[in-house]
Amino acid sequence: MxxxxxxxxxxxxxxxxxxxxxxxxxxxxxxxxxxxxxxxMRRFFNGRFYLHRVWAVTYLxxxxxxxxxxxxxxVLKLVLRPKxxxxxxxxxxxxxxxxxxxxxxxxxxxxxxxxxxVVDVSDDNKTLYIHAIDIGDVxxxxxxxxxxxxxxxxxxxxx
Amino acid sequence: MTAISEVLIAALLLIGxxxxxxxxxxxxxxxxxxxxxxxxSKSATLGVMCILLATFLYFLVEDxxxxxxxxxxxxxxxxxxxxxxxxxxxxxYNSGVKxxxxxxxxxxxxxxx
Numbered sequence: 001m002x003x004x005x006x007x008x009x010x011x012x013x014x015x016x017x018x019x020x021x022x023x024x025x026x027x028x029x030x031x032x033x034x035x036x037x038x039x040x041m042r043r044f045f046n047g048r049f050y051l052h053r054v055w056a057v058t059y060l061x062x063x064x065x066x067x068x069x070x071x072x073x074x075v076l077k078l079v080l081r082p083k084x085x086x087x088x089x090x091x092x093x094x095x096x097x098x099x100x101x102x103x104x105x106x107x108x109x110x111x112x113x114x115x116x117x118v119v120d121v122s123d124d125n126k127t128l129y130i131h132a133i134d135i136g137d138v139x140x141x142x143x144x145x146x147x148x149x150x151x152x153x154x155x156x157x158x159x
Numbered sequence: 160m161t162a163i164s165e166v167l168i169a170a171l172l173l174i175g176x177x178x179x180x181x182x183x184x185x186x187x188x189x190x191x192x193x194x195x196x197x198x199x200s201k202s203a204t205l206g207v208m209c210i211l212l213a214t215f216l217y218f219l220v221e222d223x224x225x226x227x228x229x230x231x232x233x234x235x236x237x238x239x240x241x242x243x244x245x246x247x248x249x250x251x252y253n254s255g256v257k258x259x260x261x262x263x264x265x266x267x268x269x270x271x272x
Binding site for chain 1 (some may be wrong): 178181182184185188189190191193194196197198200201202204205238239240242244245248249252258
């Protein structure tokens, strides 16, 4: 992916030199033209075209924001409710993610989502220990984490 | 300064302050370290981010000043706050702080067996 971005920047510089005009505007035009050329040539690249991954990162960020706002509304309701009606506990979550940065990202996402907080990560990076504020529906929480976050992170890291 | 941005900035400031109050209230009211950490790490994060965003918008609209430091502050807070929450609760667990007596389940207990 880094190679594709580098190639695109190189094409933009080539356009600047062809135009003999070294401004940000020429660079942007050259970048967009280079993008069109690269889309035309995309079957010669090994991995995916890099815009897919840029889109995946954007999607992950928006998901992050949405979950953060939802989490805050949840905490607000919980704290302001007259009777404390919670059943906290720690449950284990098996994750399929491999590399360190993926697990870090998943842990951050879980910490900022409604009702969950990562307490520990096992030494082999396979299990996350999560403190839930209301553990009544663990399987549901696990499902939603697996389906939304893990998938979104995998979409980013897929080659 | 147009009416729309005025309302938006005021709303963001108030929401941020409200969330900070709720975070403080939750820290007082919830029963143990872990549940308090929920309130502190979530509400405080979004509260500070809202206030910083309102400050950024205010200076942008009022003075035409694009303060990139505030944006960087938002980004850093977004990244570091959950890590801080995680580390505090991990340190608490490892040094043997008990969970609330009505906690129902503890899978982490089996980890070091």
